[in-house]
Amino acid sequence: MFGTSGIRGAVGGSITASLAVDLGRAVASEGYEHVVVGRDSRESGRVLVDALSAGARECGADVTALGLASTPTVARAIEAYDADVGVSVTASHNPETDNGFKLWNPSGQAFGASQRDAIEARLADDEYELTGWDGHGSKMTRHDAVDRHAAALESAVDIVDSLDIIVDVGNGAGQVTATALTALGCHVETLNAQPDGSFPARPSEPTAETCARLSEVVAATDADLGIAHDGDADRMMAVSEDGEFLSGDALLALFARHAIDDDHRKIAAPLNTSLAVDDYIDPVGGTVERTKVGDVYVAEALSQPGFAFGGEPSGAWIWPGQTRCPDGPLAACTLAALVSEAASLSSLLADFEAYPIRRESIETDEKEATMERVEQRVLASYDDVETIDGVRVAFDDGWFLVRASGTQPLVRVTAEARDADRADELLDAAQSLLD
The missing domain is CATH 3.40.120.10 (Alpha-D-Glucose-1,6-Bisphosphate, subunit A, domain 3)
Known part of the structure; x- marks a missing residue:
C-alpha cells in the first residue's frame, strides 16, 4: 500500500x-x-x-x-x-x-x-x-502554521541583496515561499498562486515543459530567479535569470557544494544521480553516498553523522539541520541567498558540466524475474556492483542502472558517461543484459 x-x-x-x-x-x-x-x-x-x-x-x-x-x-x-x-x-x-x-x-x-x-x-x-x-x-x-514556517525560513537564511523573484506556486499549497521571500526583503511576483486542486494553469509536477511560462516570464523581465513548486511544495525547481530551466542534477550539485563543511562532507542522493554531481563537489572534499530511489531513503541516510545535505534530482531537497522533510520553500530561500551573494544564478553554475545521459524503458509483465536474471548476469560479469535498488554498475568514466518501475510494467535502463560515445556503449551493455 x-x-x-x-x-x-x-x-x-x-x-x-x-x-x-x-x-x-x-x-x-x-x-x-x-x-x-x-x-x-x-x-x-x-x-x-x-x-x-x-x-x-x-x-x-x-x-x-x-x-x-x-x-x-x-x-x-x-x-x-x-x-x-x-x-x-x-x-x-x-x-x-x-x-x-x-x-x-x-x-x-x-x-x-x-x-x-x-x-x-x-x-x-x-x-x-x-x-x-x-x-x-x-x-x-x-x-498560524504557515506563518511559523515562513518565520523559520526567515531565520534560516540571510539574503544579502534584494532580488526580483518570480514564484510559480502551481495552484498548490506553496504560498509560504512568497511570504518568506518577501519577509527576507525580496520583491516577489507570483504565477498561478490561486489554490486550485484541478491545476488549471499547468500540471502539478514542475518540469521544463510544464514551467515553460515561468521561463518565458523570467527571461522577459529583470527577474533574478524563478521558482516552481509542485502541489504540496515538497519539490522545488528553478529558472535562471536568462530563462533556463535548471536540471535537478545541477541544483543538487549547487546545494551540495555550498552545504559541505569540515565536519559534514557527505551528500546523500539516489542511485540515478549524475556523475557530474560527484565531480562538482570533489574539489571541496565532498563525496556522494547513493541510496535507493525515493526521498524517504535519502532522509534515512541523513540521520547518520557526517552528512551535510541530501536530495533527489526530481526536486526534493533536505537540509538535516533544519528538517528531514523535503522542504521546497527552504530550498527556494536557500537558493535566493546563494544568488544574492553572486553575480547571478547562471554564474554560480558556470563550472558545472552536465554529462551525456541515456534512458530507455523495456515493457515486461515479469519485472521480478527479469531483474533476478539481470542481477545474476551483472554479478558474474562486473566488479563494482550495487544492488540496493535495481542493479547499478560503476566504471571510472560512467555507470549504468537497470531498475524495475515501481508503478508500471517497465524495466528502466539508464546510462551516463563523461563522453557521448561511451554513454551509448554503456547503454548498449545494459540493454544486452535484458536479452
Whole structure:
C-alpha cells in the first residue's frame, strides 16, 4: 500500500473516505496520541482530512487541523505543536484525479519501514483500538502554521541583496515561499498562486515543459530567479535569470557544494544521480553516498553523522539541520541567498558540466524475474556492483542502472558517461543484459 512517498491513488478508487477513517484509526491505535493534519489544494482533501480526523479521534487521539498547508509546513508543525505524528493529505506532483497520505515523524522524517508495516498490518486486519463514548479525542484548528514556517525560513537564511523573484506556486499549497521571500526583503511576483486542486494553469509536477511560462516570464523581465513548486511544495525547481530551466542534477550539485563543511562532507542522493554531481563537489572534499530511489531513503541516510545535505534530482531537497522533510520553500530561500551573494544564478553554475545521459524503458509483465536474471548476469560479469535498488554498475568514466518501475510494467535502463560515445556503449551493455 505504501510507496516510496506515502499512499497515493485515484480518488474514488483506491483513495476513499473509508480508507482515510481507517488510516486515522490505525495511526491512533499505534499510540500516536496527537496528530497534526494538513492538505494540499485538491478539493477531495477536505473530505479526506475530515475522515482521517474522525478515525483518529475515535481511537482517542487529539487532532490539530492546519487546513491548506504545504507538506513541509505539516512536517514542521509536529514539533511546533508538541504532536506525535503529522499527516499530509496530498498526492504531491500527481495529477488532479489523485490524492493520498504522507506520514511524518517529529524530526520531519517520513515514516520508516517498520512504522509503515505496522500501519499497513492494522489496515489489512481491521485491527483498531476503538474507545468508548467518553474516550474520543479532541479536534482544534490552528491558523498560524504557515506563518511559523515562513518565520523559520526567515531565520534560516540571510539574503544579502534584494532580488526580483518570480514564484510559480502551481495552484498548490506553496504560498509560504512568497511570504518568506518577501519577509527576507525580496520583491516577489507570483504565477498561478490561486489554490486550485484541478491545476488549471499547468500540471502539478514542475518540469521544463510544464514551467515553460515561468521561463518565458523570467527571461522577459529583470527577474533574478524563478521558482516552481509542485502541489504540496515538497519539490522545488528553478529558472535562471536568462530563462533556463535548471536540471535537478545541477541544483543538487549547487546545494551540495555550498552545504559541505569540515565536519559534514557527505551528500546523500539516489542511485540515478549524475556523475557530474560527484565531480562538482570533489574539489571541496565532498563525496556522494547513493541510496535507493525515493526521498524517504535519502532522509534515512541523513540521520547518520557526517552528512551535510541530501536530495533527489526530481526536486526534493533536505537540509538535516533544519528538517528531514523535503522542504521546497527552504530550498527556494536557500537558493535566493546563494544568488544574492553572486553575480547571478547562471554564474554560480558556470563550472558545472552536465554529462551525456541515456534512458530507455523495456515493457515486461515479469519485472521480478527479469531483474533476478539481470542481477545474476551483472554479478558474474562486473566488479563494482550495487544492488540496493535495481542493479547499478560503476566504471571510472560512467555507470549504468537497470531498475524495475515501481508503478508500471517497465524495466528502466539508464546510462551516463563523461563522453557521448561511451554513454551509448554503456547503454548498449545494459540493454544486452535484458536479452
